[in-house]
Amino acid sequence: MTSLLRAGLATAMMGALATPALAADYKIDTEGQHAFVQFKVQHLGYSWLLGQFNDLDGHFSFDPDNVKDASVEVTVNTDSLDTNHAERDKHLKGKEFLNASEYPTAKFVSTGYTPDDDNKFEGELKGNLTLHGVTKPVTFDVDRIGGGDDPWGGYRQGFEAEATIQPNDFGIDMSSLGDASKDVTIYVTFEGIRQ
Numbered sequence: 173m174t175s176l177l178r179a180g181l182a183t184a185m186m187g188a189l190a191t192p193a194l195a196a197d198y199k200i201d202t203e204g205q206h207a208f209v210q211f212k213v214q215h216l217g218y219s220w221l222l223g224q225f226n227d228l229d230g231h232f233s234f235d236p237d238n239v240k241d242a243s244v245e246v247t248v249n250t251d252s253l254d255t256n257h258a259e260r261d262k263h264l265k266g267k268e269f270l271n272a273s274e275y276p277t278a279k280f281v282s283t284g285y286t287p288d289d290d291n292k293f294e295g296e297l298k299g300n301l302t303l304h305g306v307t308k309p310v311t312f313d314v315d316r317i318g319g320g321d322d323p324w325g326g327y328r329q330g331f332e333a334e335a336t337i338q339p340n341d342f343g344i345d346m347s348s349l350g351d352a353s354k355d356v357t358i359y360v361t362f363e364g365i366r367q
Contacts, residue, residue: 195235198329198364202229207362209248217352227252232364234329239292242285248278269344271304278303297333306342310335332361
């Protein structure tokens, strides 16, 4: 083997070793409060009831060059529901609705991502949502907000996602609030810190 060929192979190997893998695992930044799981549901068909879950945790894997392999897992403490009204929160966390004492967490685990044709960073994220002790498939419309270095020496990616579910599918009877309340829209946005 010629010395020129050896040198070329050595350079290529060094370059390969020096190039980090683009796929990365990210921890959702709940410590810095850069993560939100919010919801809205119609109240009697007259207005919107808005709320969020204040306690959540999760992680995701993302490679901008291979977005189809993206995955995410998020767990929410159902007792952290907050609609800015203590009595209503107590009612919604009670046995008639979330039954947070028996089902203290809700969890979403993705099963696959399909990017849009026009923008690979927008698409559909399919997965299984476990709520009220019932697991059902749910599809989120996802949009990558952006990614890059942060001021503290880390690297971040940010996303937002939205899905509409019917609580009745999860054994939560919404009939007392009328037909307008059968659908609940879930909005999720978060930053992840590369690990």
